[in-house]
Amino acid sequence: MFLEEKENTAEAKEASGKSGGKPQPRRTAQRRTAPKNANAAKGQEQHQENAGGQKAAAPQKSANTQKPKQVPAKSQKDGKSPAKQPSKASKKDGRGKLKIIPLGGLEQIGMNITAFEYEDSIIVVDCGLAFPGDDMLGIDLVIPDVTYLKQNIDKVKGFVITHGHEDHIGALPYILQQVNVPVYGTKLTIALIEHKLEEHKLLKNTKRKVMKHGQSVNLGCFRVEFVKTNHSIQDASALAIFSPAGIVLHTGDFKIDYTPVFGDPIDLQRFAELGKKGVLALLADSTNATRPGFTMSERTVGKTFDAIFAEHTSKRIIVATFASNVDRVQQIVNTAYKYGRKVVVEGRSMVTVIDIASKLGYINIPEGTLIDIEHLKNYPPESTVLITTGSQGESMAALSRMAASIHKKVSIMPGDVVILSSTPIPGNEKAVANVVNELSMKGAEVICQDTHVSGHACQEDLKLIYSLVHPKFAIPVHGEYRHRVAQKELAEFMGVAKDRAVLVNSGDVVALDENSCEVIDHVVSGGILVDGLGVGDVGNIVLRDRQNLAQNGIIVVVLTLEKHSNQLLAGPDIVSRGFVYVRESEDLLEEAHAIVADAVEDCMERGVSDWGKIKNIIKDSLSDFLWKRMKRSPMILPIIMEV
Numbered sequence: 001m002f003l004e005e006k007e008n009t010a011e012a013k014e015a016s017g018k019s020g021g022k023p024q025p026r027r028t029a030q031r032r033t034a035p036k037n038a039n040a041a042k043g044q045e046q047h048q049e050n051a052g053g054q055k056a057a058a059p060q061k062s063a064n065t066q067k068p069k070q071v072p073a074k075s076q077k078d079g080k081s082p083a084k085q086p087s088k089a090s091k092k093d094g095r096g097k098l099k100i101i102p103l104g105g106l107e108q109i110g111m112n113i114t115a116f117e118y119e120d121s122i123i124v125v126d127c128g129l130a131f132p133g134d135d136m137l138g139i140d141l142v143i144p145d146v147t148y149l150k151q152n153i154d155k156v157k158g159f160v161i162t163h164g165h166e167d168h169i170g171a172l173p174y175i176l177q178q179v180n181v182p183v184y185g186t187k188l189t190i191a192l193i194e195h196k197l198e199e200h201k202l203l204k205n206t207k208r209k210v211m212k213h214g215q216s217v218n219l220g221c222f223r224v225e226f227v228k229t230n231h232s233i234q235d236a237s238a239l240a241i242f243s244p245a246g247i248v249l250h251t252g253d254f255k256i257d258y259t260p261v262f263g264d265p266i267d268l269q270r271f272a273e274l275g276k277k278g279v280l281a282l283l284a285d286s287t288n289a290t291r292p293g294f295t296m297s298e299r300t301v302g303k304t305f306d307a308i309f310a311e312h313t314s315k316r317i318i319v320a321t322f323a324s325n326v327d328r329v330q331q332i333v334n335t336a337y338k339y340g341r342k343v344v345v346e347g348r349s350m351v352t353v354i355d356i357a358s359k360l361g362y363i364n365i366p367e368g369t370l371i372d373i374e375h376l377k378n379y380p381p382e383s384t385v386l387i388t389t390g391s392q393g394e395s396m397a398a399l400s401r402m403a404a405s406i407h408k409k410v411s412i413m414p415g416d417v418v419i420l421s422s423t424p425i426p427g428n429e430k431a432v433a434n435v436v437n438e439l440s441m442k443g444a445e446v447i448c449q450d451t452h453v454s455g456h457a458c459q460e461d462l463k464l465i466y467s468l469v470h471p472k473f474a475i476p477v478h479g480e481y482r483h484r485v486a487q488k489e490l491a492e493f494m495g496v497a498k499d500r501a502v503l504v505n506s507g508d509v510v511a512l513d514e515n516s517c518e519v520i521d522h523v524v525s526g527g528i529l530v531d532g533l534g535v536g537d538v539g540n541i542v543l544r545d546r547q548n549l550a551q552n553g554i555i556v557v558v559l560t561l562e563k564h565s566n567q568l569l570a571g572p573d574i575v576s577r578g579f580v581y582v583r584e585s586e587d588l589l590e591e592a593h594a595i596v597a598d599a600v601e602d603c604m605e606r607g608v609s610d611w612g613k614i615k616n617i618i619k620d621s622l623s624d625f626l627w628k629r630m631k632r633s634p635m636i637l638p639i640i641m642e643v
């Protein structure tokens with residue numbers, strides 16, 4: 001989703017001192033710490049606007065052969081199974097129709113992936129990841145379940161990618177191992193994908209093709225044209241999908257920027273031409289569909305920077321923003337140059353993106369402007385600018401570490417001016433507020449006003465698109481349910497018939513032709529959890545255990561029995577973690593010990609020899625006692641050793 005651009009947990013991961021390219025073993029500091037991060041992660045999952053520097057963990061080859069488990073995607077929280085199996089009875093014949101099958105990205109936040117199928121051809125638009133919810137303990141990221149693509153692998157012709165944000169490209173390294181088909185995208189998008197593939201050592205095995213705006217590629221019976229749009233990352237594209245059933249226009253994430261910082265404005269002329277030809281369906285970005293008015297040009301932010309720099313000539317300036325927003329960085333660099341300041345870029349994902357962007361010529365940094373962070377101390381503070389990650393309060397990102405005085409090279413000084421060039425993504429407000437507080441306590445002046453514009457089209461922009469494209473059917477995408485509803489209403493307002501503006505769910509098979517647009521079937525959809533090197537090996541049961549452990553802790557009861565006589569030789573001993581602080585709870589633990597000892601003795605006396613039974617008796621008696629005494633139910637793990 002899509003509210004705003006955002007930084008991703010890569011920041012946090014990077015911050016924990018892990019180096020870029022190598023696959024890293026799981027567990028990031030970010031997730032270990034508590035609510036602040038949880039919030040950050042929550043927001044991040046909503047819209048991954050960070051491009052480069054994505055973490056880490058390459059999936060184990062063998063993991064892929066495992067049967068993926070379904071994840072608690074949203075539908076499951078509602079008590080429904082996320083895996084909707086095709087029901088033969090209701091299955092209608094979609095022959096001669098275009099099938100649109102969103103495999104993710106509608107209920108779930110992030111994880112955009114949509115299949116388009118016509119007879120024996122399938123193309124897939126985007127392949128994004130989602131960040132785990134607060135309840136997905138220990139999970140690094142969530143990737144879409146592509147069972148349907150695997151089942152129809154012979155039909156799948158390729159991935160066509162709209163832009164380089166994580167929620168659109170992040171799952172590619174995982175999915176390409178299961179569905180190895182060519183990937184098409186514009187220059188920056190492909191470069192960011194290649195960076196990921198390299199990290200996962202998949203570059204050699206993946207066919208990629210760089211597409212120019214205006215170019216199209218034939219994939220089976222489809223032709224896909226890349227149409228220039230604007231967004232908070234460069235090289236974003238809408239896709240005009242020409243199928244035997246008609247033209248479908250997928251906007252991807254987009255905004256209308258008449259004066260973009262880099263490159264051309266959105267190709268509205270092409271949108272209009274397609275509209276003239278006749279567009280069967282429009283799948284448009286709903287992220288800002290609840291916001292009235294127009295989205296401001298990225299360039300307006302540059303003016304704000306100018307004003308702030310002009311006002312604070314005697315102070316050091318630190319600007320935090322999204323790593324992938326190269327245009328934003330360009331504008332900060334421009335202003336810095338104008339005011340004779342040296343620029344330091346800090347935060348691994350940002351360094352990666354800027355590196356890729358400057359190699360491609362997407363950012364222009366005047367010679368001698370960029371300096372290494374090591375050289376920062378050689379310049380007076382008022383002639384430097386730090387551009388950093390961490391604008392979402394991600395606890396391990398550079399800005400938060402500076403604020404918390406744990407950054408190795410930069411500490412906040414009284415008088416520093418810190419600009420947060422972003423808006424907090426819902427869920428991150430608290431984390432951002434914490435960082436702002438910490439910065440203020442250290443004497444920094446924090447500026448948030450007018451230093452950010454959205455990368456998504458608002459209502460008036462959407463109206464323009466509708467009036468140019470004039471689609472027969474409208475299928476709002478990208479956005480929470482409420483956003484998609486807002487776009488549906490807007491579509492109706494713009495003349496799309498009520499029954500032709502349709503809301504669909506992930507897993508729906510939407511069959512489309514000139515006359516109708518209906519859901520004719522359902523396929524498996526949902527998320528697969530990635531934890532370190534494990535893909536899909538953590539399912540609901542493991543998650544439930546983790547939640548229980550996290551909430552209640554664990555008590556291990558150890559005893560030793562003699563092999564044949566079942567005599568108690570040692571124990572029971574009680575060890576606990578995350579339950580009570582042992583030193584202050586000696587009485588309680590002694591009582592618990594007595595309860596367990598009684599239970600064991602009872603078993604011995606009654607001649608209970610089945611270890612399973614003994615374990616259950618221990619568990620039951622101890623959990624009864626703890627519940628009565630503490631109103632707590634830790635996980636109890638009896639271990640019987642045999643001598």
Ligand SMILES: [Zn+2]
Nearest residue numbers: 002165167253
């Ligand atoms: Zn997106």
Ligand SMILES: [Zn+2]
Nearest residue numbers: 049165231253
């Ligand atoms: Zn995006």
